[in-house]
Amino acid sequence: MLDFIYFPVSWILWFWHKVFGFVFGESAGISWVLGIIFLVWSLRAILFKPFVNQVRSMRKMQQFAPEMKKIQKKYANDRQRQAQEMQKLQKEHGFNPVGGCLPMLLQIPVFIGLFHVLRSFVPGHTENYGFDAQGVQSYVDANLFGARLSNFITQPQAALDQLHADRTSVILVSIPLMILASILTHLTARHSVTRQNPESATGQTAIMNKLTMYIFPLGVLLFGFFFPIGLLFYWLANNFWTLMQQRLVYKRIDSEEEAKKNEALEKRSNLAPKPGAKPEQARKKPVAPAPGTKPQPGVKPAPNAKAAGTARKTQPGAKPAPNAKAAGTARPKANGAAKSSGTDNGATGDSTVSGLSSDRSRKKNSGRKNR
Template structure:
């Protein structure tokens, strides 16, 4: 791991030199932005290097989504026979040239970087010998400058769990460190959850039980891990994590909108919010019952009558005519009595016919 520690140190020192030549040497908002930006651009450097692998990850995810209908068929066919199902699934992966582990590869490749930065920042502490300060390519001045670097007056090498004695050695306030570290941990948990939620919300829950279990672990397990372990991370490491999550959110947003999941993947997965149960409830909610049903039928009948009147086919027609506007053959017309006067339609119509 010494090679990884040396590489991480060199990238950080390179970006510190760049930003130190651009920004003033004094602190702004009680922050040494040269060192903070050195960590931020360490993340950017890693993400640029891993971008080709990220593209392969997206292709692998799309391939996994495309074969979901076949996966569903295998699950239904070999239900209860787990051993046969696993063999058939592996055979399907080979035929379709799909690697399910490719989806997690970028995350796995970032683990050594994360561990390397964690080790380097823990190594940065006062009272070290000259030889220890110059490990991993540091000079003595760079080492002491990094030890004293701060974010809002909280040293980037300090932790939420740092003891009072440790903070006294770097002239730091315990309250300030805890406030800054707690805020960063909250950001770390939130952005970690959002990165996973963003993907699941777009693609839905996977129908494969194993893949669904992985999705649940990524959505809930990793944020819980950051909650329990974030108190022991140096502030500089949390800056790295939050920046990495922010870049991931932007990157995923771009990919999901430019290269949306295939339609087959959407139709064979359960929506993120509520799943099938929510869809069923939504369907039931559309069917009115009780007084709602009565009012609904009354409105429909009123609308139908209004439509008939508009078309000139309403019930208000002359006697001997159906509501449909056609002569009523079932009710024959009454013949005039013998000796009756002819009916003048202008002077009484049907009324005079009855009086005659």
């Protein structure tokens, strides 16, 4: 029924067993152990990209966790409206909850497939998916410190006798693997919990953190009594990969976020004025219009523009000539007198006319003063 899972898992294990069997021998226990470990790492390498997306999705969820709390509090009595607002918020932030669970969901069929393939290595079987009868017998005969990879601690004695294995040897090999796998499970969960945002913590989150940090490692320790040694190596290799992958991915994402923050700060510092410098204000000084031209509409004339125009006519420090206005007004009369004298006495010169006009003007001035 699940052959689409069993065959790929079996073929990958067959490939790595051939690689290490060429070096250590096909029936050597180390060849099968390394084959199982690299089978796990190959499958996890395929899931590396989805894992990165999972971490990014979790970080996004932690960023808008306070907004989710507000929605939960606002629509506490309306579950349908609460779900709608949650979906709207997730769509705005580009968060996909299914994508965050994808790597974990994909590991389940891998575990089921490997568990079934390893338990199918039974003496007398002529084939096991990708392995022929010789491959099956090679796995059955693989010896690891007096134990077989298909042995487990609670295995019936008849099965141990059939495989020519000793229970004490099985316990000595299985217990250290169980303890180490349990410790790595705890460290992996602890590293993930420490990266969570405290503001996004809820009651359910606290319960899940305790389950992953304490209950799951304890479960690995207890179920190890029923797991074959080969499957314990799978669990150990999987937890080791997860721990190292988390450290690498979180460090990479932290550096990216730090670079974005530094870039934003640098932009702000470039736009801000330097310390001690006043912000420049563009002030347009009004320009005085040229003499004889009208000022343009909307443009104010320069201050003291009129005074500047008059200063050009009279130089600073120069006094106007005395009786300039009177002299200016007397000129037309003098011309009139000259005309009349010219008609009466045609033989007289210009000097006589000018003398008469000056005498008349003096008499008029002296008469005004006496009055």
